[in-house]
Amino acid sequence: MKKTLLAIALVLLSAMPSFAGSGELYLYIWSEYIPDEVVENFTKETGIKVHLSTYDSNEAMYAKIKLAGDGYDLIVPSSDYVSLMRQQGLLLPLNKAKLANFANLSPKFLNKSFDPENTYSVPYMWGSTSITVNTGMLGNGAVNSITDLWKPEMNGRLLLPNEPREAFALALMKLGYSINETDPAHLEEAYQELKKLIPMVRVFDSDSPKQALLAGEVMVGVVWNGEAFIVNQENPEFAYIYPPEGLSLWVDSLCIPKGAKNLDEAHAFLNYLMRPDVAATISTEMGYSTPNAAAMDLIPEAVRNNPIVYPSEEDMARGEFQDYLGETMKLYDEYWVKLKTD
Structure with missing residues (x-):
C-alpha cells in the first residue's frame, strides 16, 4: 500500500510543471480584466501563486514600471505603450519556445507595427x-x-x-x-x-x-x-x-517588463492564457474580444454574436x-x- 501511495505521489509530482524560479508570479493588470477563476485554476494546475495588482490607466502603469524598475513579472499595456516601452528598453523579449499555444492566435493581431514579430508582446484582448x-x-x-x-x-x-x-x-x-x-x-x-x-x-x-x-x-x-x-x-x-x-x-498585450524575476512562471502563465478554453472563458466573462482564433468556437453564441463584444x-x-x-x-x-x- 505504501509503495502504491508513493508511486501515485511521484506521478502527481511529475505532472506538475517544474520551475527554476520561486513559484510566484507578480501580475500588474487593468482593473477587472481577468476572471478570478482563471487565476485560481492556474494556481491549481501549476502550483504557482499569482499576486495580482491593478491599475486604471496606461500612464499609471508606465510610470510605476519606469520608476520602480522591478517588482512585476507581467504587465498588460495597450499597443501604443508596448511600442513606447519596447523602444525605451523596458520590456524583455519572449522565449517563444515556451509558448506552444502562441499558434492559437489569429494572424490578424500579430506582427503589428508596435511590436514586429511579437518579440515582446502577446495579444491578450482587443x-x-x-x-x-x-x-x-x-x-x-x-x-x-x-x-x-x-x-x-x-x-x-x-x-x-x-x-x-x-x-x-x-x-x-x-x-x-x-x-x-x-x-x-x-x-x-x-x-x-x-x-x-x-x-x-x-x-x-x-x-x-x-x-x-x-x-x-x-x-x-x-x-x-x-x-x-x-x-x-x-x-x-x-x-x-x-x-x-x-x-x-485597441489591443492590450501581455509583456514581461525588464527587471522581472520569475521568467519561467511568466511564460507558463502566458502559455496558459493562450489555451483556447481559457481564452474563451476570459472573453465570455469579461465581455471583451479575444484574439485567440482557436477559442472562438468555445465562446457561447450569445457572446460571439453580440455586437458589443464583436x-x-x-x-x-x-x-x-x-x-x-x-x-x-x-x-x-x-x-x-x-x-x-x-
Missing part, C-alpha cells in the same frame, strides 16, 4: 471604446453620434475615461481627424473642443465606469466595450452606440486602432493637464 446610453432614461434619439455629447442637455450626465488618448479621440473624430493625429494645429482644435466638453462631465472613471452608469449617476458614458457588455447584461436599456464619426479600437465588419470599418504617437504624446499630456486643472 476591443472598442464608444458610447453607452441609458435609452430608458433618455430615449433612443438622444445620443446617436459623438457630436451629440456636446449637446447642452448632456451637461452633468456624462462619464469619460480618465485617459487623454480616449478623450482626444472623441474631439478628433468629431472634427474628422485621425485618433492618431500628430499635427499640432489639429490638436489645438481638439483641445478647444474638449474645453467645451470637459466642464459637462460629471464622472471621470477608467477603473469601473459601469458603477456610475448602473447607479444612475450618469446617463451617458464613453466606455470600453467590456464595461458596456456588463452594463447591458444588467440593464438591457443601455445601448452601445457605434457612431457615424468613427470609433477607437462588432460587425461595417462598424469595424469605421474604427481606427490606436498607434504610438512618439514625442507628440507630450502635447496630449500637456493639454490634458490643462483641461483637468483649469
Whole structure:
C-alpha cells in the first residue's frame, strides 16, 4: 500500500510543471480584466501563486514600471505603450519556445507595427471604446453620434475615461481627424473642443465606469466595450452606440517588463492564457474580444454574436486602432493637464 501511495505521489509530482524560479508570479493588470477563476485554476494546475495588482490607466502603469524598475513579472499595456516601452528598453523579449499555444492566435493581431514579430508582446484582448446610453432614461434619439455629447442637455450626465488618448479621440473624430493625429494645429482644435466638453462631465472613471452608469449617476458614458457588455447584461436599456464619426479600437498585450524575476512562471502563465478554453472563458466573462482564433468556437453564441463584444465588419470599418504617437504624446499630456486643472 505504501509503495502504491508513493508511486501515485511521484506521478502527481511529475505532472506538475517544474520551475527554476520561486513559484510566484507578480501580475500588474487593468482593473477587472481577468476572471478570478482563471487565476485560481492556474494556481491549481501549476502550483504557482499569482499576486495580482491593478491599475486604471496606461500612464499609471508606465510610470510605476519606469520608476520602480522591478517588482512585476507581467504587465498588460495597450499597443501604443508596448511600442513606447519596447523602444525605451523596458520590456524583455519572449522565449517563444515556451509558448506552444502562441499558434492559437489569429494572424490578424500579430506582427503589428508596435511590436514586429511579437518579440515582446502577446495579444491578450482587443476591443472598442464608444458610447453607452441609458435609452430608458433618455430615449433612443438622444445620443446617436459623438457630436451629440456636446449637446447642452448632456451637461452633468456624462462619464469619460480618465485617459487623454480616449478623450482626444472623441474631439478628433468629431472634427474628422485621425485618433492618431500628430499635427499640432489639429490638436489645438481638439483641445478647444474638449474645453467645451470637459466642464459637462460629471464622472471621470477608467477603473469601473459601469458603477456610475448602473447607479444612475450618469446617463451617458464613453466606455470600453467590456464595461458596456456588463452594463447591458444588467440593464438591457443601455445601448452601445457605434457612431457615424468613427470609433477607437485597441489591443492590450501581455509583456514581461525588464527587471522581472520569475521568467519561467511568466511564460507558463502566458502559455496558459493562450489555451483556447481559457481564452474563451476570459472573453465570455469579461465581455471583451479575444484574439485567440482557436477559442472562438468555445465562446457561447450569445457572446460571439453580440455586437458589443464583436462588432460587425461595417462598424469595424469605421474604427481606427490606436498607434504610438512618439514625442507628440507630450502635447496630449500637456493639454490634458490643462483641461483637468483649469
